[in-house]
Amino acid sequence: MDEDQIHATLSRMLLAGRLPGGTKLGEHRLADIFGVSRERIRKVLHRLGHERLIEVVKNRGAFTLAPDPSEVHVVFEARRILEGGIAAHLADTLSPDQVETLRAHVDRESEALKTGDRRTWLRLSAEFHFLLAAMTGNPVIVQQARELVGRTTMLVAFYENNAGAQCGCAEHRTIFRALASGERARAGKAMSAHLALIETRLRPLACVDAGPPLEDVIAEFMEPPSPPARTRRKAQMKAEAQA
Amino acid sequence: MDEDQIHATLSRMLLAGRLPGGTKLGEHRLADIFGVSRERIRKVLHRLGHERLIEVVKNRGAFTLAPDPSEVHVVFEARRILEGGIAAHLADTLSPDQVETLRAHVDRESEALKTGDRRTWLRLSAEFHFLLAAMTGNPVIVQQARELVGRTTMLVAFYENNAGAQCGCAEHRTIFRALASGERARAGKAMSAHLALIETRLRPLACVDAGPPLEDVIAEFMEPPSPPARTRRKAQMKAEAQA
């Protein structure tokens, strides 16, 4: 199997979020699974680590990310900043053709929502953000947006909140209107507000799913330096015990 | 020598832009220079490649980037988008302390400019952008901003236009005023305009330095698939001939 194939396969798997956070990804084990040498796996693992899709610790190996709530906030805040900038930029530079493409996309979202085609709606909903990034025509921006969207996907998959946490269709249309009329400030604000809403829809579930953190409860009664640090460690131990 | 040290050393060297674009970075050669094994160098090289500080081609090795004008535009456009988003975000979230820190920074810039301390002024000028990214408190954003600022540094170093292409002090103050007064839209626009100005100050030099592209002239009389692709290749050949 090719190295890029292995990387793509593992990426899909990680983005799907099927493994619990902190799961160990042993080199020898993966080498057996894919039927390739361990070195091949090593390279892919380090690459995934640099892409922030897994966490690699020196002399300890690779682990799936344990998405503590603070990471949710960090990623969504980063998306608000970056995609807010994208929206503002597009409001100034969008061509008539691009406006029409966007209009068609939002219309398809509405249509899918109306006809109850939930699967299509989910896909279109996710593609909307990527489409905007692509419309900048800037490969650097596309790359950065792809990374953030990927991390978001992992987060929502982990909190298995696929049902309600998707993008609201009306909000996409609001963003579109601001873009189409060239209202730079409004477009940026709308995008930022939209992403903030998604985060709030996601967060409540996180607390439920995270279970009893125990150490965090103790930490609440002490000075607050950085509570989430220990949550991660506990999740790792639990996951490793399963393996 | 440690692996991280080698990475840091090469990073500094690349960002300084001392080597011409397209210079080959042979593994065996670097291994001899640093006095370490080739594998160590390989790892660092691939890491640098993933960070877009060099270009690694399969079965051919690593090369310093050949900054064609299109890359200049791409990087600066990306900075306008990202840092525009950062400025807009900060206008909403800046604390009084942060406002004072920024004010002090801009004052120091003015002071350095007035007293003719050019070295200090250049440093402060560059740090202004990084300071804003850091003030988001978001590691993801800091990381992305660092990458773009780094690539910008390489570009200005390559075009050896260090003299006039630095940030205008007045523009920084304009951005600061918008941030301090919480004018989100104005802050984003000011940052975007500021970066656009830097690019225009830089570009004329680029065209002079690029020399006669030759293949591009031929390409102009054919169908336009992706002209910049061949410019890069020519720069590589020229650089390799020197080595």
Added chain:
DNA sequence: ATTGGATCAATTGTGCACAATTTTAGCGGA
């Protein structure tokens, strides 16, 4: 003289064996 192909040198990619580090299991004592 130029183009085409083939061989050869140089450089990168890969698998394997060994070294270093971490983790775990076992054991004895407080």
Added chain:
DNA sequence: TCCGCTAAAATTGTGCACAATTGATCCAAT
């Protein structure tokens, strides 16, 4: 029962030797 220590097992890191690919040089043929 719990803690500390030691040793062994497992896992990752590294250097080396060899394979594969690329680029260049040379020679021949048109």
